[in-house]
Amino acid sequence: MPQYECICNSCKRFFSKSLTLAEYEEGEIVCPYCESDDVERRWTSLHLVTPKKSA
Numbered sequence: 001m002p003q004y005e006c007i008c009n010s011c012k013r014f015f016s017k018s019l020t021l022a023e024y025e026e027g028e029i030v031c032p033y034c035e036s037d038d039v040e041r042r043w044t045s046l047h048l049v050t051p052k053k054s055a
């Protein structure tokens with residue numbers, strides 16, 4: 001099951017959630033902190049590595 005990183009627009013907290021595609025498309029994500037449904041989803045399987053140059 002893909003994991004999504006979510007940010008709550010109400011309390012500005014990050015959390016991650018495992019969602020099925022159906023759940024994802026229904027968009028029924030509720031913030032575990034403040035129970036707001038004003039939650040933004042982000043795909044988190046791809047981790048972009050930004051190497052820091054220490055030069």
Ligand SMILES: [Zn+2]
Nearest residue numbers: 008011031034
């Ligand atoms: Zn919240």
